[in-house]
Amino acid sequence: MPALARSAVFVGFTELCAKYHINPIEIVLQAGLEPVVLRHNDLFISYTKFGQALNIAAQQSNNPLFGLMLSQYHDFLMLGPLGLLISQAETCEEILHIAQQYVHLHAQGVEIEVKLTNEHIYLCYQVKLAELNHCQQLVELGMGVILQAFNKLFSPTSKPNWIQFSCPPPTHKQDYLSHLDLPVHFSANCNAIVFDIALLKQSPIEQKAQLKQHFLSQLTPRTNDAQQNTTHSSMLHENIFLDETSSSNTLPLDYVRKILGDMLISSDMTLQTTASLVNIHPRTLQRRLQEHQLTFRQLLDEVRLMHAKQHLRFSKMRILDLALNLGYADATAFSRAFKRLTGSSPATWRKISADKK
Template identity: 30%
Template sequence: MFLIRSGAIERYEQLVSQLGHNPNELLARVGLTAAQIRQPNSYISYPRLADLLDLTAQRCGEPLFGLRLAAGQSMLALGEMALSSSQQATIESVVAYAQQHIGLHAYGVDVTQKINGEQLELQLSFNFSNESGLLQLMQLSAGQAFNILWQLVQGAGTSLKIHLLQAEPEGEYWQSERYAERLVFSSHFCGISFPASWLPRKPTPNEDLIREHFRERIHQLESLYPDNLEAQVRHVISNLLASGECDIERVAATLDLHPRVLQKKLQTRGVTFRELLQETRMEIAELNLRFGQQSITDLALNLGYADVSIFSRNFKRWTGLSPRQWQQQNRENGDS
């Protein structure tokens, strides 16, 4: 069972369209739909996503499509894991958190850290493969790992590197200012490296930075769902839940609204913040119980509950079943 959050390929439709191709056609070729990838916290088949990236790179004539997609994303393409990572005390804690909680984002990839001289290598390994050897998926994944560290370490310079197993493309190819002088082709691993001396450093993101990332996402949602405030609120909620501080004040601040203004706007649409919070928690809970590998305790914590018993009571009130009972009745294996 290899699954990944669809948020991993945020901006896919925009990039493919920019390159002159039809994203819906490419999605259909691998058995996916635009509706699936527009819900960032829904799970899709990991192998299908890998095949989609390879197909897209071939059709668009872009050998570095995976990297190009990652370059247009923020660290929050990794959802709850990235948000919670940014709140760790040190870069060492960020790495440990990513290793322990990669399952919040994807099932089928492992993160390993190794010291190589003065460098720390964060190596990504996958539990499946495809015809290309996951060429584009490795690009995307290494690029996303880079994005997190790049946004958490001030003055990273060129000491932060992206490592790819593949050889450097021949001839002229797309290059990103963000990744300039930071790409290592024909490496012995896929992932990133940086000075081990960074490990004791404190991550540097602040509330303004996180809000700016959310604003970028809101702009993307507005282009997909014009005038759909409910979708925007649910999106922000889904990314704040794991922080344990998902209240109307934080959500409103992310949307650059006063809490009372947000409340009134929702009321005119016949819905309340509490209802959207409950619906979002319910959707994430069911997805994780159906497909995920988290324990119920970890799931409760990542939904913002301080006590698993409160989550269990609420879930039973919503569904009539305890989380474990519901999981036993609805568990699915997904694609392998």
């Protein structure tokens, strides 16, 4: 299977293209993707094709720093479950561990490695995509997002010592210095952001309020079609609690739906993992769902169905690939579940949907 990413990687792409008077829709089509990826953040897309889109945009804009500049539009909370886990970390050391272990939740093909010396932390970043020859735009976007995250999570006094790239020095080296406001080294043994070792045990600035505000802003009203396809649509704006006891800190049930949708790419949609991401005990989450006459399985079915319909309507992804990326064992299991919930097979539903366009 190809390496996949959430279409949230395109956040800011349209705006940045506009600054350079280039057409984002034409670029996306040229890279082999559908323009719908510019409007929906939760679709599964080829990470290789996204890299191709970045390369095309960099060439058409005559701006080799296009990927790095795009990172300015990416708040780390846009990273879905990865951003959630990072926001709950208690130390820099825990953030680095989470980044290494769970970066695949946002984009597959990315590898993060942390190397420690007596004086420095090397946060090494690598993109491995067999189908893409030039990954520098992806590397610079990813490293730019990491810089944004650390600038938000820690005080200005904890800024990196320098940033280094494994590529040879470019002719526009001064542009990197101006954009990053950091010493920049090239021809290094790895792509890395380098921090002082003292940062390792530091605690990040609490992000609880920002976290809640961000995810509530993502909970846009559902379409009529999506509402018709949930057996619990009347509960879209019901609340569950972020903590074990307080009734003053509430959020919509759609918050949990959003998290489950972001987790589909990881196939780790368990009650325990979901409860951890909303910062409550699994039994508490289970009880809150029961109060709304929902089981975790019913909620997961609903989220899978919504994402399945999005892909069947807006993408050309094969049924097998879609099944695997929704967390089903195979196409047969997916088709059985889809027909149980809709009365139609995925292929039939896709054809009917296309005929209605």
